[in-house]
Structures are given as C-alpha cells and as structure tokens.
Amino acid sequence: PFGMVLDALAKPSGFPPVILPERIAKMPATAPLTEVLGSGPFIFKRDEWVPGNKAVFVRNPNYSARSEPPSGLSGSKKSNFDRIEWLYLPDANSAISALKNGEVDLIEQLPPDYITPLRADKNIKVGSGGAYQGFLVLNHLFPPFNNPKARQALAHAVNQERFTAAMGYPLDMRVTYCATYFICGGPNETAAGAEPYRKTDLAQAKKLLAESGYKGEKVVLLVPSDVTYLNAEALMAAQTMRNMGMNVDMQTMDWASIGARRAKKDAPEAGGWNMYVTVAGEFDVNSPIANAYLSAACGNSLPGWPCDKPLDELRTAWIKETVPAKRKELLDAFQTRAYEAVPYVNAGQYSAAYAARANLKGLDKLWAGMPTFWMLDK
Numbered sequence: 428p429f430g431m432v433l434d435a436l437a438k439p440s441g442f443p444p445v446i447l448p449e450r451i452a453k454m455p456a457t458a459p460l461t462e463v464l465g466s467g468p469f470i471f472k473r474d475e476w477v478p479g480n481k482a483v484f485v486r487n488p489n490y491s492a493r494s495e496p497p498s499g500l501s502g503s504k505k506s507n508f509d510r511i512e513w514l515y516l517p518d519a520n521s522a523i524s525a526l527k528n529g530e531v532d533l534i535e536q537l538p539p540d541y542i543t544p545l546r547a548d549k550n551i552k553v554g555s556g557g558a559y560q561g562f563l564v565l566n567h568l569f570p571p572f573n574n575p576k577a578r579q580a581l582a583h584a585v586n587q588e589r590f591t592a593a594m595g596y597p598l599d600m601r602v603t604y605c606a607t608y609f610i611c612g613g614p615n616e617t618a619a620g621a622e623p624y625r626k627t628d629l630a631q632a633k634k635l636l637a638e639s640g641y642k643g644e645k646v647v648l649l650v651p652s653d654v655t656y657l658n659a660e661a662l663m664a665a666q667t668m669r670n671m672g673m674n675v676d677m678q679t680m681d682w683a684s685i686g687a688r689r690a691k692k693d694a695p696e697a698g699g700w701n702m703y704v705t706v707a708g709e710f711d712v713n714s715p716i717a718n719a720y721l722s723a724a725c726g727n728s729l730p731g732w733p734c735d736k737p738l739d740e741l742r743t744a745w746i747k748e749t750v751p752a753k754r755k756e757l758l759d760a761f762q763t764r765a766y767e768a769v770p771y772v773n774a775g776q777y778s779a780a781y782a783a784r785a786n787l788k789g790l791d792k793l794w795a796g797m798p799t800f801w802m803l804d805k
Contacts (some may be wrong), residue, residue, distance in 0.1 A: 428723070430749055430775050431716065438717055439500050439797055440710035445458040468504040468801050469493070469511065482513040499794045502545050507804040517653065526551065526782060531785040532805075535798060538655055539595030542780050549785065556598070556781045557796030558610050558709040561590055561660055561774030562720065564731045569694055571641040578769035580635035584671050586627045587775030592657040593663045594777065601777040608765050610713040610723060611776055616801075617755075620763030632671045645676040647695040649688060649703040653681045660704040660774060668702075689730040703730075708796055715742045715761050735768040 469484035492505035516522040565572040591601040605611040606621035693699035725734035792802040
C-alpha cells in the first residue's frame with residue numbers, strides 16, 4: 428500500500444480500475460467477455476442490447492444503498508427509475524429533434540453548435556458536462572516527432588484559444604489559455620515550465636523544426652470524419668503544422684478506424700501515422716498518474732509510445748512523497764520536464780455540455796459530466 432491507493436482505486440474515468448471475478452480475470456486478454464457483472468444500482472439487460480443502437484439498464488433489486496445522501500460518486504445510489512435506456516443517435520439533428528419532442532430526456536454530450544440555440548429554449552436545460560482538454564497526440568517512434576525539438580516546435584505554434592473556438596464552444600465555456608498540463612482550476616494546476624509557450628511563437632517553432640532535421644517530409648495526420656469537434660480540432664492541427672512549414676498529409680476516416688490505425692507501429696508511409704487528435708475529461712488529465720500520456724512510463728503500449736526516463740523518475744518521486752510542500756515542488760519539476768519532453772501537446776481547455784428536458788429533476792447534482800443517473804427524477 429502507498430499514499431495514493433484511494434486515488435488510484437477511486438478514479439472515475441474512462442480508465443477505471445475494474446475488479447473482476449477470478450475466473451474472468453484469468454481469461455486471455457484476447458478472449459471476448461460474455462458477462463457483464465456489477466454490484467451497483469443497475470443491471471445490464473444483455474437480451475435487449477442492440478450494438479450500435481441501444482443499451483438497457485434496469486434497477487438492481489439486490490442493491491443495498493448507503494444511508495448518506497448522494498454526492499458525486501459517494502453516498503446513496505438508489506435509483507428513482509426502474510429502467511434507463513441509452514440510445515445511439517449519431518446524427519446530431521435527429522438527437523436534438525428527439526430531445527425537443529420529448530422522445531429522449533438527456534443528451535450526454537451536446538454538439539457545440541447546438542449549445543447557444545438550445546440555451547434559448549425554455550423546455551431545455553443546458554449545463555456543464557465537466558472540463559476537457561484537447562490532445563494533439565504525436566508518434567514518438569518516427570520522424571519528425573521522434574525528436575523533442577519537433578514536438579517543442581509544435582507546442583510553440585499552437586494557439587489554444589483558436590483550437591477551442593474552432594471546435595465550436597462558446598466563449599464562456601472555454602479557457603483562453605491554460606498553462607498547466609493538468610486542469611486549470613484543478614488541484615494540481617501549475618504554470619511551471621509554461622512561460623516559453625504562453626504566446627504563440629511561429630518564428631521559434633520554425634527554428635526548432637529546422638534544428639530537428641525536418642526537411643519537408645510528409646506528416647500523416649489522421650482526421651476523424653464522424654465527430655464534429657474532433658474534426659475541427661484536426662483541421663486546426665493541420666493548419667498549425669502548415670503554418671510551421673510542414674508538409675501535411677491529411678487522411679480522413681471514421682473514429683473507429685482511427686482507433687485501429689493508431690495502434691499500428693508501422694512507419695507513416697507504410698500505413699502508420701504521425702499525429703491524431705482527441706480530448707480527455709478532467710479525471711483523465713488532472714494528475715501525473717491519471718493523465719494517460721503523462722502517466723505512460725517507458726515501455727508502454729499507449730499509441731504514440733512516449734518515453735522519457737527523467738519524467739518517469741519524477742513521477743515516481745511525486746507518487747512516493749508524502750510531505751505536501753515537497754510534493755508540490757516535485758509536481759512543478761514534473762511539469763517543467765513535461766514541457767521539455769512534450770509527450771503530447773495541450774490544444775486547450777473547455778467545458779463540455781449536456782442538454783436535458785427541463786422537467787428532469789436533480790440536474791444540478793450531476794457532477795463533472797459523470798452519468799450519475801441515480802440522482803435524477805421526474
């Protein structure tokens with residue numbers, strides 16, 4: 428045991444510590460899971476599951492709720508609903524129409540273009556879905572981004588405000604500039620090492636790119652076609668690299684195809700890649716062990732395959748340190764080194780949005796974009 432056991436076990440994110448029955452844990456990693464088990468307030472209805480269309484959850488009759496009122500992910504999780512249906516509606520217009528007509532009660536992630544018009548609809552409540560950070564993920568195995576100077580060059584060229592504005596988020600839902608690799612407003616916010624990158628500096632970007640040995644080779648950028656805000660982020664990434672003098676080869680495909688392509692270690696000209704874009708919620712950003720690309724030690728299997736031994740050593744020291752003042756010093760040193768090694772480039776911070784029918788009760792209790800539906804009622 429160590430001081431961050433609870434932090435590690437309680438992390439609510441896309442990378443949760445899943446506790447499995449021994450017989451399932453011993454299955455080969457390549458074997459498909461045929462059971463969905465849990466001890467929470469809902470039961471997954473496999474017989475009603477339609478992949479790519481609908482997932483159904485019903486109240487768990489054997490769930491024993493705590494007596495404390497619900498708060499975030501703690502307290503009682505007793506559901507007010509017998510049944511919850513998750514519907515996959517990939518067409519944004521269809522999803523918005525379903526919400527307005529009362530066919531659905533809530534859209535978990537509202538496309539940015541609809542935030543302003545839905546705020547004016549008295550029958551709809553638009554709220555914050557938690558803080559997010561844009562990621563420009565770089566392939567560290569091949570030129571040009573195998574050279575830290577090329578990665579630093581990109582960081583100098585990025586204008587965070589332009590990225591988040593291009594993604595469509597209104598001014599009150601985006602941060603003009605966030606100096607931390609973590610979350611601005613979060614417990615680990617720090618500006619250590621960020622000063623050289625505070626203002627876009629194309630001259631410095633071009634200088635560093637030249638020093639990296641880049642000579643006009645194609646840079647393969649994977650562009651998602653089916654997620655509007657990620658498509659906008661990728662288009663901004665392409666323009667940013669072109670402003671630096673890079674020869675960008677934009678290869679457009681759906682997000683599922685990018686998910687498969689990014690796992691390939693092939694050279695970019697042989698079906699691999701140099702960059703793809705994504706975003707991460709605050710729980711997958713806000714510490715040296717929660718942030719996927721800052722927590723990835725050398726030898727990791729994370730697409731992009733970042734490796735920096737000084738960063739690994741600082742992360743380990745930060746985890747082990749128990750004195751708050753010293754932990755803060757180590758956190759600052761960790762981020763300073765991150766700005767030197769550049770595991771990925773921060774494209775800016777914004778707040779996602781949800782939209783719900785105004786008659787849905789308990790919306791004010793939703794926390795950081797988590798689907799804590801046991802807090803809701805009608």
